Amino acid sequence: MRDVMIAPSILSCDFGNMREEAENAVNAGARILHVDVMDGHFVPNLTFGPSMVKALRKTIRVPLDIHLMVEEPMSLIPAFLEAAGPMKGDILTVHQEACRDLAGTIGQIRALAPEILIGVSIKPNTPVSTLKGYESMIDMVLLMTVEPGFGGQGLIEEVLSKIDETRELFREAGKDILIELDGGVKIDNLHKLTGADLLVMGSAVFKAGDLEKTAENLKKIHEKLKDLL
Ligand code: DX5
Ligand code: ZN
Numbered sequence: 001m002r003d004v005m006i007a008p009s010i011l012s013c014d015f016g017n018m019r020e021e022a023e024n025a026v027n028a029g030a031r032i033l034h035v036d037v038m039d040g041h042f043v044p045n046l047t048f049g050p051s052m053v054k055a056l057r058k059t060i061r062v063p064l065d066i067h068l069m070v071e072e073p074m075s076l077i078p079a080f081l082e083a084a085g086p087m088k089g090d091i092l093t094v095h096q097e098a099c100r101d102l103a104g105t106i107g108q109i110r111a112l113a114p115e116i117l118i119g120v121s122i123k124p125n126t127p128v129s130t131l132k133g134y135e136s137m138i139d140m141v142l143l144m145t146v147e148p149g150f151g152g153q154g155l156i157e158e159v160l161s162k163i164d165e166t167r168e169l170f171r172e173a174g175k176d177i178l179i180e181l182d183g184g185v186k187i188d189n190l191h192k193l194t195g196a197d198l199l200v201m202g203s204a205v206f207k208a209g210d211l212e213k214t215a216e217n218l219k220k221i222h223e224k225l226k227d228l229l
Contacts, residue, residue: 004194004229006221007034007065007180009202010056011047012151014209018052019059021206021214028215029222032063032089034182034200036151037080039070042098043149050076050083063089065198067121067182069148071098074105078112086113093119093142093180096130106137119180123148124156128165135173140198141166146183151202155184163195187221194228 008030013021022033035053040046056064064084070076073094084090092109099105102120109118120131121142131141143162146153163179170177180198193199201221207213 002197002229004196004225005031005198006205006218006225007032007198007200008205008218009034009036009151009182009200010206011036012202012206012208013214014206017209018056020211021208022056022060024211024214025205025218026060026062028218030062030218032065032091032198033060034065034067034202036202037066037068037070038149042071042095043069045149050079053080054083054085057084063087063091065091065093065180065200067093067119067142067200069095069098072100073098074101074108077105077108081109081112086116088115090116091119091140091180092116093121093140095121095123095148097123097126102134103137106134110137117178119178121148121182122162124159128162128169131166132169135170135175135177138170138175138177140178140180141170142180142182143196144183145181145185148183153184155186155189157192160192160195167195187217187224190221190224191228194225 038045038047117139119140145155145159178197181196182200186204
C-alpha cells in the first residue's frame with residue numbers, strides 16, 4: 001500500500017505558542033512539519049527566518065519540510081541549513097520561478113546537506129514542463145494548489161491534473177518522484193488528492209490556541225486517510 005503523509009503547516013498555528021503547538025501536532029501523529037518561509041518579495045507576506053527553524057528543530061523530533069518562498073534563495077540556503085542541522089527525512093524546497101539558476105541552487109543544497117531531500121515547487125500557473133531537464137536532480141515536486149503567500153485559501157482543482165503529468169515526466173526520465181500538494185487541502189477534498197505522497201494542511205489542522213481541537217483534527221484526518229488508501 002502506498003503511503004500518504006500529512007504535513008501540518010505551522011503557518012496556521014498560534015505563533016505565540018509555537019513550541020507547544022508543534023509538540024502537540026507531533027504527539028497527535030504528525031510525522032513531519034511543514035515550515036513556510038516567506039520573504040515579502042517572492043510572495044506578499046513575511047514569516048520565519050533561520051532562528052525560528054533552529055528553535056523548532058530543538059523542540060520536535062520529526063523531520064522538517066521547509067518550503068522556501070523566497071526570491072533567489074541561494075544567499076539564504078546556508079543559513080537555513082545551518083539552523084536546521086539537517087537530518088535524514090528533512091525536505092528543503094525552492095521555487096522554480098524564484099531561481100535564475102535552478103541547477104546551481106539544487107547543487108548548492110546537495111553539496112551542503114547530502115542527506116536531505118530536495119524539492120522544487122511550481123505555482124498553479126507554472127507548467128510542469130519547466131521541470132524538464134532537472135529530473136535527475138530533484139527528489140520531490142511541490143505542486144502549489146493555491147497562489148503561494150497565505151493559508152486558508154481554496155484549492156484550485158485545475159492543478160490536480162499536474163499530478164499525473166509530473167509522474168509521467170519523471171517516469172520518462174526513469175525517476176520515481178515524490179509529489180506534495182500545498183494549499184487548500186481539507187478533510188473534504190482528501191479523496192481527490194491521494195495520488196500525491198505528501199499533503200500540506202494548515203488551517204485544516206491547526207485551530208490556533210486550541211491544542212485539543214488541533215489534535216482532534218489531525219486524528220480525524222489520519223483516520224479518513226486510512227479509509228481512503
Ligand atoms: C501557502 C503555504 C501553505 C499554507 C497552506 O502559501 O505554502 O503551506 O500553510 O495553508 P492551508 O492548508 O490553510 O491552505
Ligand atoms: Zn507551504
